[in-house]
Amino acid sequence: MPVPGNIANSISQIIERHQLISDQMDQERLALILKRLDQALEHHIPGDIVEFGCYLGTTSLFIARLLAVAATTRRFHVYDSFEGLPGKTIEDASVAGSNFRAGELKASKRQLVRNFKHAHLKPPLIHKAWFNELKSKDLPNQIAFAFIDSDFYRSIYGSLEIVWPRLSSGGAVIVDDYNRSSLPGATRAVNDFFTVSNVRIQHQSNLAIITKP
Numbered sequence: 001m002p003v004p005g006n007i008a009n010s011i012s013q014i015i016e017r018h019q020l021i022s023d024q025m026d027q028e029r030l031a032l033i034l035k036r037l038d039q040a041l042e043h044h045i046p047g048d049i050v051e052f053g054c055y056l057g058t059t060s061l062f063i064a065r066l067l068a069v070a071a072t073t074r075r076f077h078v079y080d081s082f083e084g085l086p087g088k089t090i091e092d093a094s095v096a097g098s099n100f101r102a103g104e105l106k107a108s109k110r111q112l113v114r115n116f117k118h119a120h121l122k123p124p125l126i127h128k129a130w131f132n133e134l135k136s137k138d139l140p141n142q143i144a145f146a147f148i149d150s151d152f153y154r155s156i157y158g159s160l161e162i163v164w165p166r167l168s169s170g171g172a173v174i175v176d177d178y179n180r181s182s183l184p185g186a187t188r189a190v191n192d193f194f195t196v197s198n199v200r201i202q203h204q205s206n207l208a209i210i211t212k213p
């Protein structure tokens, strides 16, 4: 059985020892994501771990490393079109984000698996699909922790519609690109989704961190 304090200590070691394989994540955000994931594990929040928008696995590799240290039997699911970004909607329009276009950030499932093999890590359960085409059989019934990193309004709103009803009480969802001027759809999707609920949106380093009451 791992000692919880040791897992928390090992987050900084994991981040220091391993390189980020793309510019899609940085050490500051990674530390926040892993810390919140660790809390869900330490508090025995029931459910699986999910990531919506995994690309090459930059963040997924670190999530898998933490899960390996924690020696948990929880499953780790990653979801991606592996076709890159879909088209923008009006909510995503911004001058600063003109480089984010349909088809950008395209990785293949094979590249993702190769990155896990190279890191000597067990690959996650990989689901190749557009989020709005996912069936309930592709999704865990219970989620303890979710990381949503899918850039655009409809992708993020749709991911929240999938995650929130399945998220266990005390579990957390983290959405990347909150308050980032180049991707305004991310902030709008989070604010619109939670507009009628009483939850607190904690905002740190372009991450929105929401804990389920």
Ligand SMILES: C[S@@+](CC[C@H](N)C(=O)[O-])C[C@H]1O[C@@H](n2cnc3c(N)ncnc32)[C@H](O)[C@@H]1O
Pocket (backbone or CB within 6 Å): 022, 024, 025, 052, 053, 054, 055, 056, 057, 058, 059, 060, 079, 080, 081, 082, 083, 084, 085, 086, 105, 106, 107, 129, 130, 131, 132, 149, 150, 151, 152, 154, 155
């Ligand atoms: C910013 S990248 C993810 C970066 C990744 N989390 C990392 O740490 O490297 C965004 C990803 O979301 C995927 N994506 C965006 N919208 C999607 C949708 N509606 N359905 C499926 N995949 C989507 C894209 O294919 C892309 O790989």
